[in-house]
């Protein structure tokens with residue numbers, strides 16, 4: 514019998530995992546119950562899952578996760594109210610069925626923007642109203658910053674049609690519907706990168722100055738065995754804390770390959786690679802413990818290596834980014850952050 518990960522970290526932060534509803538049984542469910550005290554929906558709480566057609570809300574998948582969490586005394590994080598992916602097209606079509614982003618007439622553009630913000634407001638009040646008592650932390654917007662763009666904002670349909678107004682609208686609607694008890698996050702990847710971090714900081718500051726109710730930054734933390742440095746990860750969080758914002762690690766995993774490496778270890782991942790992964794996980798968790806309070810949650814993007822988005826991204830190959838292997842056994846990475854004396 515091995516120690517519980519969540520128990521090991523109970524004085525620091527809850528330990529979460531992203532799941533699909535169809536994983537909530539068998540050995541995966543056993544692992545989750547033992548090692549996690551927080552769940553996130555990998556896909557089931559995205560707009561495409563919850564409101565595939567206008568007015569056609571579907572709660573079955575999201576409810577399964579909330580019910581499993583409740584039955585097992587786990588918290589839930591919400592991912593995500595707004596994203597440029599996995600959002601049904603109908604959001605962005607005008608009354609005549611034309612893409613709003615293509616509209617050039619200023620009066621029609623204005624009407625489209627109002628309609629889109631109204632759809633967003635309706636959506637958010639419905640979703641937050643339903644889950645506000647079950648879900649404390651919410652990803653309100655996901656991946657809105659893009660430092661390579663001239664104005665530093667991702668050129669999504671949301672942005673093309675409303676500018677940054679969708680951000681204000683969604684945060685304000687979420688706060689109104691959920692009250693002060695829910696915590697509202699901007700979530701993004703690569704937040705350790707100084708350019709991304711600084712643009713995100715600027716956005717958060719501008720919004721906070723306008724009274725937009727942002728509580729924290731979600732750092733996805735999809736990292737690799739080679740980069741970024743733990744120092745950069747921690748420095749970025751400290752910078753957001755200066756704004757009075759909370760930090761959460763929301764999608765942690767660690768690819769076995771450096772960022773531009775397209776090779777494949779095949780069936781057997783070399784032991785020294787798993788060992789290096791373990792050392793890096795240890796370095797990260799040591800830094801989080803040394804900076805107690807810097808993050809209020811750590812969520813892994815999955816639980817065992819049998820199910821990870823990385824096995825098909827950026828190419829289809831053997832990946833093993835999590836703490837448990839594809840047979841649900843604890844890896845060196847698990848022992849590195851739970852009991853390094855067992856590493857040998």
Ligand code: G3I
Nearest residue numbers: 555556559592593598599655702733735764814821822826
């Ligand atoms: O639901 C359909 C299914 O009906 C169909 O048969 C199947 C065939 O491909 O596709 C299924 O949809 C897939 C969906 O996951 C559910 O499995 C999509 O193709 C696939 O693109 C989708 O991928 C998800 C991805 O977000 C979408 O961008 C991953 O599971 C999910 O892990 C990933 O999560 C994102 C976070 O939300 C944001 N941060 C990055 C992270 C990793 O990309």
